[in-house]
Amino acid sequence: MKETPEEKKIYENFKPGKLTKEGFLGDDIRHINEIIEEDKRTLSRLGVEPETIADRMQKFIDEGVKGLESTVDLNEFAVRVNWFRGEPDLHHKLTAVLRNTALDEEIMFTQLGVHLIGAHCFFMGHGSRFRLEPDELVKFLKII
Numbered sequence: 001m002k003e004t005p006e007e008k009k010i011y012e013n014f015k016p017g018k019l020t021k022e023g024f025l026g027d028d029i030r031h032i033n034e035i036i037e038e039d040k041r042t043l044s045r046l047g048v049e050p051e052t053i054a055d056r057m058q059k060f061i062d063e064g065v066k067g068l069e070s071t072v073d074l075n076e077f078a079v080r081v082n083w084f085r086g087e088p089d090l091h092h093k094l095t096a097v098l099r100n101t102a103l104d105e106e107i108m109f110t111q112l113g114v115h116l117i118g119a120h121c122f123f124m125g126h127g128s129r130f131r132l133e134p135d136e137l138v139k140f141l142k143i144i
Contacts, residue, residue, distance in 0.1 A: 003031075016115050024116075026127025027086045039123050048143055053134070054118025057109060062098050076102050076142070100140050107132060107140060 028035060043050060064072050064081030073082045077100055084093035094111035113130050116122040123130040138144055 025125035028125030091094040
């Protein structure tokens with residue numbers, strides 16, 4: 001499949017140093033479309049939409065912002081949100097650390113990552129600092 005100019009621009013922006021220092025692809029050598037299609041197949045098998053995941057993650061960010069830079073207890077979860085200076089016309093640079101107390105596990109994600117999951121089903125490339133495996137994330141967030 002031939003890459004469109006827009007896809008080429010997206011790919012270039014996702015490399016290290018463009019939008020973020022580390023980029024979004026990690027050491028994954030697959031094309032962005034291949035990464036997305038594999039993650040879509042995983043979610044389809046689970047019967048979960050990416051928007052459902054993003055909405056749940058956004059709710060944790062919304063709660064965490066209320067106690068910005070402090071941990072907010074949410075019964076089975078605890079969240080801490082840190083705010084970094086954002087760029088105009090881009091998503092705020094929020095980083096959330098979410099703890100599932102029942103599983104005694106913790107994940108870290110960004111506001112931009114939530115957008116990429118919800119709007120594009122892009123969970124980032126393997127080896128990326130913020131890559132979240134869709135099947136593990138669904139379990140962690142108690143979606144199914």
